[in-house]
Amino acid sequence: MPRGDSLPALRPDHDRDEELLDNHPAMDSPREECGVFGIYAPERDVARLTFFGLFALQHRGQESAGIAVSDQSHIMVYREMGLVSQVFNEQTLRSLPGQLAIGHVRYSTTGSSEWRNAQPLHRCRDHAAIALAHNGNLVNTDELREQLADRGAGLETTSDTEVIAALLAEHPADDVKDALRHVIPQLRGAFSAVLLTENEVIGFRDPYGVRPLVLGETEGRYVLASETSALDIIGARLVREIDPGELCWLDEEGYHIEQVVGRRQESLCVFEFIYFARPDSVVKGQTLYAARSRMGEILAEESPAEADLVIPVPDTGISAAIGYAARSGITYGEGLIKNRYIGRTFIDPSDELRKLGIRMKLNPLASAIRGKKLVVVDDSIVRGNTTRKLVQMLFEAGAAEIHLRISSPPIIFPCFYGIDMATQDEFIAFERSVNQVAAEIGATSLAYLSLEGLLQATGVPGGSFCTACFSGDYPCEVPESLKAAKFRFEKAAAAIE
Ligand code: SF4
Numbered sequence: 025m026p027r028g029d030s031l032p033a034l035r036p037d038h039d040r041d042e043e044l045l046d047n048h049p050a051m052d053s054p055r056e057e058c059g060v061f062g063i064y065a066p067e068r069d070v071a072r073l074t075f076f077g078l079f080a081l082q083h084r085g086q087e088s089a090g091i092a093v094s095d096q097s098h099i100m101v102y103r104e105m106g107l108v109s110q111v112f113n114e115q116t117l118r119s120l121p122g123q124l125a126i127g128h129v130r131y132s133t134t135g136s137s138e139w140r141n142a143q144p145l146h147r148c149r150d151h152a153a154i155a156l157a158h159n160g161n162l163v164n165t166d167e168l169r170e171q172l173a174d175r176g177a178g179l180e181t182t183s184d185t186e187v188i189a190a191l192l193a194e195h196p197a198d199d200v201k202d203a204l205r206h207v208i209p210q211l212r213g214a215f216s217a218v219l220l221t222e223n224e225v226i227g228f229r230d231p232y233g234v235r236p237l238v239l240g241e242t243e244g245r246y247v248l249a250s251e252t253s254a255l256d257i258i259g260a261r262l263v264r265e266i267d268p269g270e271l272c273w274l275d276e277e278g279y280h281i282e283q284v285v286g287r288r289q290e291s292l293c294v295f296e297f298i299y300f301a302r303p304d305s306v307v308k309g310q311t312l313y314a315a316r317s318r319m320g321e322i323l324a325e326e327s328p329a330e331a332d333l334v335i336p337v338p339d340t341g342i343s344a345a346i347g348y349a350a351r352s353g354i355t356y357g358e359g360l361i362k363n364r365y366i367g368r369t370f371i372d373p374s375d376e377l378r379k380l381g382i383r384m385k386l387n388p389l390a391s392a393i394r395g396k397k398l399v400v401v402d403d404s405i406v407r408g409n410t411t412r413k414l415v416q417m418l419f420e421a422g423a424a425e426i427h428l429r430i431s432s433p434p435i436i437f438p439c440f441y442g443i444d445m446a447t448q449d450e451f452i453a454f455e456r457s458v459n460q461v462a463a464e465i466g467a468t469s470l471a472y473l474s475l476e477g478l479l480q481a482t483g484v485p486g487g488s489f490c491t492a493c494f495s496g497d498y499p500c501e502v503p504e505s506l507k508a509a510k511f512r513f514e515k516a517a518a519a520i521e
Pocket of ligand 1: 234253293297438439440441442443458490491492494
């Protein structure tokens, strides 16, 4: 069969686009949006290794999962709505034979949550097929869509990933890497992506390095992944991070790296440090558990509280709460018990149970908190609705005082680089002082970690991060049309005390 002629997108005969129950564990935090994985290992079961890689990246996206494999003559894609463990089983993994593979877990930011937007996306080029999986968000999608439409390229989905795939599909270069060398400079915004051809796995990262991408090695073969935790799970070691603007391809010879677009001021999303990436992942040489613990320590120095017990909002507040307790000398303990099996589920809890809301995820340990002055540590507050309910629940369980400590600064600017937050006037910290936010939430006191304290806690000397959702300093220019949809800009300065 000619190359690229066969590209079945395996799809079960049912659509599972029922309303998703948002059971995200952090609840009032920004939503991470995607994880990617790619491996070239002809001797091994690459679909299964990709499954495990995605399993380790599940926290980055719970709406859909997909794997594309190549047997060096055809590419097959299987993608479906749901968690990795819901989408794949023995049968589906066995139906994906190949020597190289990529995978994706998704939380939608651009494009709605439905099957056709699940990734990897596949496209036929003149000379070969490709499959593409993307983490991040382009800010010039509309402009590129218009250009593609003018050239007659049909787009089937609402995702920015399809725009990248379409640009690559229409490019006349025989070698997809040549197409990438022309297409990548046209892309604006955040992108860390993996691409599968019949013979190569290719990774590329935007010139600001907003989203992470790492290179690993296992048994002489190479792996690309959003986080090192996905390397650990398959026994791979970290080789290095893919630098901003680099193209990396894996093939029979090993790996190759080329600077394909000029590197800009590096701007890794600082929320990878605060909350997105797993605490056991290593970013810029720092284990995130240790960095988050330092955030708690600095928070304790900046904003002490007289209290009997430090408790985290599990799981994302745990590392910072441990640091806060260690530095303050206040006892650390559990005060909120999380349902360990919570995740995104397709089972509708019914209206009656839905009203219980937060209690499906967290339940206070009344015996531990009754009569106590609590320091409650969480990673961030976006709209504040869940935090308000949490505070109320802890008071109802008998807490005497609740001193809320947040291991990041107030969020007052929206994200355009792929993190689902809110429009500016939905942020509880927008146009409110810290004391006003505390009153809104019902906490005895509230304090946020300073931006300086946050950057110090990362442990990256001279580290260069995107901090736009705190500072409004967007590293990559955002078109006015996008800003208009999410900004109440003229009032934003008033929100900072
Ligand atoms: S705006 Fe905030 S969430 Fe978005 S990339 Fe920058 S730091 Fe991350």
